[in-house]
Amino acid sequence: MTAEFVQSGGAKRLPLPGKPTPFFLEAGEGERSHLFDALITVLLSKDETAGQFGLFTYAAPKGDAIPTHSHADVHETFYILSGRARVWIQDGEGETYEKLLKPGDFGYVPAGCLHTFRVEADDTKIMGASSGGFERFFGEAGTRTDSPQLPHPPYIPSHEQLARVAREHRQEFRFDLRPLDG
Template sequence: MEAVSSETAIIRAEGQGERRWFFGGGVHTWKARAGETGGAFLLFEDQMAGGKMTPLHSHPDSDETMYILEGEILVHVDGADHRIGAGGLVVAPRGVPHAFMVVSDSARMLCLHTPGCCEAFYWDASTPLSADGAAGGSPDGTAGAGPVDFGNVQESARRNGGIVLLGPPPFATP
C-alpha cells in the first residue's frame, strides 16, 4: 500500500490531541493519526511512570522512532541495552526486536511509526481518558490512569497485527 500525503494541515498545541490510557502502561496523547497523514505516519506522546516496561517485540511493517522528551529509558534493541535520556533518539527498524523500560521516576517521549499501519493495535489496546484524566486514575494522566492489562495488549496484537510479541521484557528484575 502506497502512503499518500495528507491534504489537510495538522496543528495541535501542547496538551492537545486525544488522550488514551494504553493497557501496557502509559498515557498516549495522539498528535497525528494515520488517517490524518494519508497513512504516512502515526505520532503520539507517551507519558509513563518509572518501572514501566514493554515485552520484547517487533513491528513487521513499520519503523518505530522514540524521541525522549523527559526522563530516561533503558532500551534493548537487537540484543543490546542502551540508556537514553532527554534529547536522545532510538530508531527500531521494522522487524528488529526491541523493548524498553523507564528507569527514571517518570518519562515522556514522542513515538513515531512510519508508516502508520500499526494504529489499530494501539487504538484497540487503549481506552479514552476523561477530561479529569480518569480511566480509573489520576488527573495528571501519569501513573494509575488505569490498570495494566497485558491480556488486552496481546488480544489487540492478535486481532490487529502491527506488532509481534516475541517474549517477556528482556530486563533483569531487581
C-alpha cells in the same frame, strides 16, 4: 490579519481530523489513551498522512519494561523529551543493542526487530514516530481517556487482549522474553 476557520453546523472538533488536512493541536491535545502505567497521546495518525507515518507522546513513571514485541512493517523511533528510558533492540541476525536514553537522545527500531523499553525515571516523556502508523494500537489495547493524567491504577490488558489487538496492527508480542533475554 487573522484567519478563522468554522466548521459547518457548529460540530465539535475531534482531536484529529482523520484525513490529510492542515490542523493544529494545543499543548496536551490529541487522542489520549491509558495503557499499562502510561498516558499515550496520538498527535498525528496514518489517517492524516495518507498511511505514511504517525506521531505520539508516551508519558510514564519509572516502571517495568513493556512486553517485548516487533512490528512487521512499521519502523519506530524514540526521542526522549524528559526523563530516561532504557531501550533494547534485537536485529534480524540476533544481535542485541541496549542504550539508556536521556533528554535529547534518539533511538531507531527498524521494522521486524524485537524491542522493548523501560522507563527509568519518573516524569519521563518520549516522542515516538512510526512509519505506516500503529498509533491507534494504544487506544484499542488500552482504554481511551479525556484525562491528561497518568492512569491510577494502571490499565493492564490481558495477554489475550494485547495479542489480539497486536495481530490487528501486524505486531507480535513475546511475553516469554523479558527484556530481550534471548
